[in-house]
Amino acid sequence: MTKAGKNFVLGIFAGLICFNILAWLAVFDLSKPKFLEVNFFDVGQGDAIFIETPEGRQILIDGGPGSAVLEKLGREMPFWDRTLDLIILTHPEHDHIVGLIEVLQRYKVDYILWTGIKRETAEYKEWQNLIQKEGAEIIIAQRGRKIFLCDKSIEPELQYFIEILWPFENLEGQEVKNTNNSSVIARLVFGERSFLFTGDVYKSIERKLAKEGIYLVSDVLKVSHHGSKTSTSREFIEAVSPRMAVIQCGKDNRYGHPHPQTLAILEEFGIKILRTDLHGDIKIISDGINYVFSNF
DSSP states (O other), rough: OOHHHHHHHHEEEHHHHHHHHHHHHHHHHHHHHOOOEEEEESSSSSSOEEEEEEHHHHHHHEEOTHHHHHHHHHHSSTTTTTTTEEESSOOHHHHHHHHHHHHHOOOOEEEEEEOOOOOHHHHHHHHHHHHHOOOEEEEEEETTTTTEESSSSOOOOGEEEEEEEEEESSTTTOOSSSSSSOEEEEEEEEETTEEEEOTTHHHHHHHHHHTOOOOOHHHSOOOOOOOOOOOOOOHHHHHHSSSSEOOOOOOOOHHHHHHHHHHHHHHHHOOEEEEEHHHHHHOOOOOOOEEEEEEE
């Protein structure tokens, strides 16, 4: 056989092997139980939360302060998958936005939800540039918006979704004094279980939500502002009544997060505390009735 012929046969053989591997990976994926997975990534001093639904929809809330989120996504997603259904930027601060810029440079995104507020920083300008190039549908966060993560034709009690609780009004194009307090607050409802994501809002916003009588009860609370003493008021914890609290912060961070006062309040209410600085990546899996957690 000629050299060209041998190369042709080897090419076909290699192609068959690749096809066989992909087929087995597909079978393996189909055989996996279909649960909701919520991953609180350890990305240092910042937030990055990856959600995957039973149907395989993928949502990323914030991206942390650097490129660590890319390695985390690479571990959770198949190597050939370079798409995300939804990105949520809670607020355009360095420790939430920079990782999302890295993600936008490498992934195709269908929808982007954020407040649309204005900032004068280099990363904000890069974010604006990239979302314009991305061509994703932009959703401006405002109380009352609900993003269904399943087919809306199924029975209402079986539907699951993300609902926006804060901000109350449309902030698009506005400059705000306190960017942290403009953070998107969202509640993920999945069957009988629920998760509350709070960005970096301060106690004043927490108390406002509780005073307004907004339904906040959630099984898992993403503690606001990395466990800073600026957040986690008793009134808010009473309203949310979580069983578990997740604090995303970096090891030996210069801010002293989480603050002893925050930990004391959570302990006072008997809430189980999980921390990325101590436990690393935290995964919570639910079937809509029960839930379990693990760290990697």
